[in-house]
Amino acid sequence: MPSIVSVENLRKAYPGGFEALKGVNLEIEEGEILALLGPNGAGKTTLISTVCGITVPTGGSITVGGFDTLTDYRATRDLIGLVPQEINLEPFETVFNTVSFSRGLFGKPRNDDYINRILDQLSLGDKKNSKIMALSGGMKRRVLIAKALSHEPRVLFLDEPTAGVDVELRKDMWDVVAELKAAGVTIILTTHYIEEAEAIADRVGVINGGQILLVQDKSEMMAQMGQKQLQISLSEAVAEVPAALAGYELDRADDGLSLTYTYDTNGERTGITTLLNDLAAAGLTMTDLQTKQSSLEDIFVGLVKETA
DSSP states (O other): OOEEEEEEEEEEEOTTSOEEEEEEEEEEETTOEEEEEOOTTSSHHHHHHHHTTSSOOSEEEEEETTEETTTTHHHHHHHEEEEOSSOOOOTTSBHHHHHHHHHHHTTOOOOHHHHHHHHHHTTOGGGTTSBGGGSOHHHHHHHHHHHHHTTOOSEEEEESTTTTOOHHHHHHHHHHHHHHHHTTOEEEEEESOHHHHHHHOSEEEEEETTEEEEEEEHHHHHHHHOEEEEEEEESSOOSSOOGGGGGGOOEEOTTSSEEEEEEETTSSOOOHHHHHHHHHHTTOOEEEEEEEEOOHHHHHHHHHHHHO
16 A cells, blocks of 8 residues: 655654654555554654644654645645544534534535535534534544544544543444545544554554654564463462473462463464473472463553663
8 A cells, every 4th residue: 555644754852952753754554544552752742743734843754645744734734634632622613613614724615515424424413503512522522523524634643532532432433433444534543542553453553752663563563572371370389480490481470379481472382282291290280271362552561661
């Protein structure tokens, strides 16, 4: 797939010397959902703001749909929809007028049918004549998405779109994102919810300290970086791991009643069969075996710790 957003050696420094972005390189493919994960202060919002033209970069270049964000600002901004973290809406205006007004700001001709279609898609059709002040927090977030889509952008940035939204509504929002992707919209979202990335993203990027640590297909990331753990429950507690088992680098539980063996799922041999034989030879009796696959959260935490 061709890249619709291309970021090269992007830097952003502030007076005083603080660098929010340190040479970021990122290619976003047309039609994909990219989830950008990172702790607070990692540079997620700064990156989005800079791509959207809200923040001026210190160095590097950004193109959207082949247009440079600095020299062709209007052309790039027309291609982008942005849903910010903060809910900042006119409380006394109706939903329909709020979204329609956003379309007009981009110089698009009036199109009530299109606006109604967006509102229906976001389950706001029955609220179109309601004032913003009468909506719930989750509905207001949907209005923000409708506003961002009002001028028919090809790229949609969602900055923490489900922050403060309950679990049920969060899953509804995931369905909305999936429908937008099906309609051909490229979506980039920042999130603190690991399950959000696991549920809806095609690729996952990890950012920390103003640098992109990794961008990879979600399933490939899990396969290549994920590890599996085998937890061995023992019939009797052990004070320490027997010397004969030292080569397996087993972790002993505090109570001594279980041992944990970590192995690579992509290795030619897991070593489990040999381990179990050596356990018996060491006089240890097992009562149960359980395996656990590393989650995306485990991988994310590990990457961030490496750069801390």
